[in-house]
Amino acid sequence: MSELLKVPTMAEFMAEGKQPEVLFWVGCAGSFDDRAKKITKAFVRLLNRANVEFAVLGTEESCTGDPAKRAGNEFLFQMQAVTNIEVLNAYEVKKIVTACPHCFNTIKNEYPELGGQYEVMHHTQFLKSLLNDGRLTIEGGQFKGKRITFHDPCYLGRANNVYEAPRDLIRKLDAELVEMKSCKSRGLCCGAGGAQMFKEPEKGNKDVNVERTEQALDVKPEIIAAGCPFCNTMMTDGVKAKEKEADVQVMDIAELIANAQDL
Amino acid sequence: MNYIPNIIFAIALIAGIGYFAKNVKKLIRNIKLGHDVDVSDNKSQRFKNMAMIALGQSKMVRRPIAGFLHIIVYVGFIVINIEVLEIIIDGLFGTHRIFSSIGNLYGVLIGIFEILALLVFIAVTIFWIRRNIIKLQRFWKAEMTSWPKNDGNFILYFEMVLMTLFLIMNATDVHFQEMNNGNIISQYIAPLFSGLSENTLHFIERGAWWLHILGILVFLNYLYFSKHLHILLAFPNTYFGKLKPKGQFDNLEAVTKEVKLMMDPNADPFAAQPEGTEAPAKFGASDVQDLSWVNLLNAYTCTECGRCTSECPANQTGKKLSPRKIMMDTRDRLEEVGKNIDANKGEFKPDGKQLLDDYITREELWACTSCNACVEACPVSIDPLAIIIDMRRYLVMEQSAAPMELNNMMTNIENNGAPWPYNQMDRLNWKNE
Structure with missing residues (x-):
């Protein structure tokens, strides 16, 4: 490369x-x-x-x-x-x-x-x-027909009502976009927001990222797409915790598009 | 003529409304204990929100079953209250069904009231089953014991009884049944009383009439002590709700002043405070008086439905944080402060307690991911996150009591401009890696 x-x-x-x-x-x-x-x-x-x-x-x-x-x-x-x-x-x-x-x-x-x-x-x-301006073309490439689910970052989705731009890009890859049971305005947090990324979670019975990863795995995706570096880390850790890293990749939308074109 | 019933009615009405008005005054005083915020902007958007969210119930129907049932009860409540107007006029002037002279329309109105009364009764019964038989999780969380649990059921019983009384009143009104105009539901209840003498029927009818109106007055006064206040406060609360993007937290003005001073190379750090400036405010909130009045209005508006808590990632994964509890604690503490003021002739006497620690623990506050799921879920625009952040601000800026890892993160930002211990000069290294 x-x-x-x-x-x-x-x-x-x-x-x-x-x-x-x-x-x-x-x-x-x-x-x-x-x-x-x-x-x-x-x-x-x-x-x-x-x-x-x-x-x-x-x-x-x-x-x-x-x-x-x-x-x-x-x-x-x-x-x-x-x-x-x-x-x-x-x-x-x-x-x-x-x-x-x-x-x-x-x-x-x-x-x-x-x-x-x-x-x-x-x-x-x-x-x-x-x-939209014709300056970039998106090809499906290796992602054509793949099952991709998008995890909404809280600070993009609920915080700023941006839900469609990332989904439109995934659709352009000719991929099969599948939605988790809680998505868009009801999307579950990855667990990293509010400075949680930098500390251990409080006592509970589960980690938030594992809960969210389970929701993602429920729809049997090949790729979990993210639009936030922190969500990416949390979901990657979640996939590892569920020992699914051989089957499911966590990738940013920018990576999907760049990789599709072998950039 | 015998005026005693009219006089008793007038006294009951004045006492009922008077006591309620007294408590509303107290409610307003308590809410005003919060600091002021400017919410005078964007009036048209605010009216629109109130019309859509409170009047139009737009967020209730996100959960279709509860939303649909709630709309029945809500519409029933508003429409059947037209009947209360007639009851009040009848009660004060000793008339009987004064509006019945309007003819067919009266039948239509009463018919609608009767159908709604039945639907409300059914909806409320389903609500009761959801709470007590199906035991929906959100009604059985840790904060939903004792009073909050009973309060929820009392409201349902109240509504069942009021609707039943209304239908019995119509069913035993011989004259009204003979008119056969609008007795859509009550005609099927009337046969239950068929063997009784006209006198007994009249007695039951009067009894139901009196209990119905007295019940309404008692219920009105119950509101102040109950989560049911939302039927009134949902309107102002949605009006004053947050208009900015949910991710936008307010920038503390007191901090801005200090930061500007620190960044100004011409500022004299040893200069005396110019006259007229106030002593530096307390940063963040440790008690209800440190919150804004909108936060406090939020607390009184909360009807403890628990949609926020059921959407909260921390709560879903077993952490102690429950956004509903944040609101309930804020109201409980505010009530305590209000009672303290009442007992001390209008002055708050420090009672050695505060919202932080005595009500809301640090563990709850630090479990929040600030994801706004609770804010999004609330059907009446309550913002529990604003309170959580204000209390974190107190912990960090007044007490330096952040968890150790967060202190490390903040030290890193201070020293290297990143939350991790990397050198700012290495920020572009990725380019060549």
Whole structure:
């Protein structure tokens, strides 16, 4: 696989006196988590393929503050937010795309009041718009006819009412989209939100991700599609806990589309 | 003429409505203990929400069986109350079925009331079976013991009795049965009383009439002490419900001020507080007074149906958190604070208790995934998540009492701009890996 990724930074664009059409906000998981980095790269390959003039902040990017805010640390959240907004505004960023629903929600909804107003898109929405504009084509490839179920990330679905963009993309793969018994606005959380990703769960009789994975396995999918790096981790762990990793893959929508085209 | 019944009726009516009004005043005072929030925006959207969600019951029908039965009871309640108007006029002026002079229309109206009364009776009986025989899980969670459990059943008994009295009243009204106009259901109940003398029938009819209206007045006054308050508060609650995307949490203004000051290179950190500025607010909530009045209105509106709890991922997997309990605890504590104020001549005397720990435990608060399933599930726009987050804010910002792993996460964000201990300078390394 060719790994010649074109990933220009905002600083490089600025040096040339140019503005990219969109800023790709990579997020902490997308930057550091081994599994999520693959999603980041898959998305970049798609951006490269569609000749999108995008840029990343690179080392100037910092946590949006989402996990701090959900944990109750409003101070830390606002410090992060104000710092990020300063950087984004200095580069006169207008449009942001991100593959993380938590970054998406925070920048889209909670930054404006603090002085950061941008058009923010989840990567599934952005890919959908590329598709609509004829800049990207989607082929089924290896996923043609496969049974795929989509796990709604809470911060994309319920939090922001985005349910269709990821599903439209899956349908474009000529795959068989099957819905879990609780989906869309009633989708069950993967268990990672609200800063749970970073701590052990409270005492109970089951882990949330196992419960959700069982719901997914009930519809006998070959692939569980996700649209969030944290959901991806939780569902992958859930599949492992059910010892189904040989039969069921957990993949981000961006990976599905990129892999279908052998990118 | 004998005016005694009229006078007794007037006294009962004034006492019933008066006591209720007194409690409504108390209710409003308690809700106002919360801090103010601006909800004066988007009036048209708010009216639309109220019309759709409260008046139109749009979220109730997400669960079709309960939703359908609930609509019957709801429509029955509203429509049959037109009859109460007649009862009040009759009671005050000593008339009998004053509206019957409108002729055929009266028969149509009473006919509708009778059909609805029967349907309500059936629906309420099914509700009772769901609670007590089928034992639907959400009615048998840990917080649904003692008073909350009894309260749920009392309401159902009340409604069964009121509907029965209404039908008996019509069935034993000889004159009304002779008119044969609108006695759609009661004509089948009348034969049960066929052997009785006209005097006895009149006595039963008067008895049912009096018990029916007195029952309604008692039920009205029961509301304040019951989860049944939702029949009134659902309307303001859906009006004042959250309009922003569910994922958007409010940015604490007090924090914004401090953060702006810290980020301003020209600010003098040692400058005295300008005059007129208030002492820094307490961050987050440890007691009901720290919550917003909308949160408190939410608590009074909750009818403990448990849809939130049954959708909660933490609750489904056996954790202690139940969003319904968050709302019930908030109301219970608010009532306790209200009683404290009543007992101390309008001043709250610290009682060594608070919402945090004495009602809601930290274990519950930290089990939340902030997934908004509870908010989505609530048929009357209650937001338990807002209370959970406000209480977490208190724990973290006032007490530094976050779980250790979360403290590590936050230290990482502070130091390296990521929740994990990676260097910010390595953020783009993935490009070349």
